[in-house]
Amino acid sequence: MIQTLLKPLLIGCCVLISGTLVDTTLHSGIFIRDAPAGVVRIQPVRPAAVARHTTRRVIHRTTVYVATLPRGCTTVVIEGTTLHQCGASYYMPYSSRYVVVFIE
Numbered sequence: 001m002i003q004t005l006l007k008p009l010l011i012g013c014c015v016l017i018s019g020t021l022v023d024t025t026l027h028s029g030i031f032i033r034d035a036p037a038g039v040v041r042i043q044p045v046r047p048a049a050v051a052r053h054t055t056r057r058v059i060h061r062t063t064v065y066v067a068t069l070p071r072g073c074t075t076v077v078i079e080g081t082t083l084h085q086c087g088a089s090y091y092m093p094y095s096s097r098y099v100v101v102f103i104e
Contacts, residue, residue, distance in 0.1 A: 057103050059083070061092065064100040078103060 057079055073086040083101065084091040091098040 024035055059090075059092070059101050059103055061094075061100065062100045065094065065097045066091065066100070069098055 023101050026070075059079060059081055060082050069084055069091055070086045070089075073084040073091070076090075081092065084093075084098065090101045090103060092101045
């Protein structure tokens, strides 16, 4: 009877001690070191931060210019900038031409 109780108890203790040793070793910096400069660490995301980042959009200009817009374009305002949406493409007025932009 004592042997049947002692075996699971010894296995549980070994697992607990092994887990503690592994946890201590991994967090001591032996295997995982601090990230060097320029490397971005991933941080946990809070729901409020997600809403704040997803509602802000950034407009990036490309090097593609057109003289006239395609047919069927609509005018939209994104982040206070007037753009022309033609299907899946966006155009921003630039001088006497239009530059293709993408929204991030």
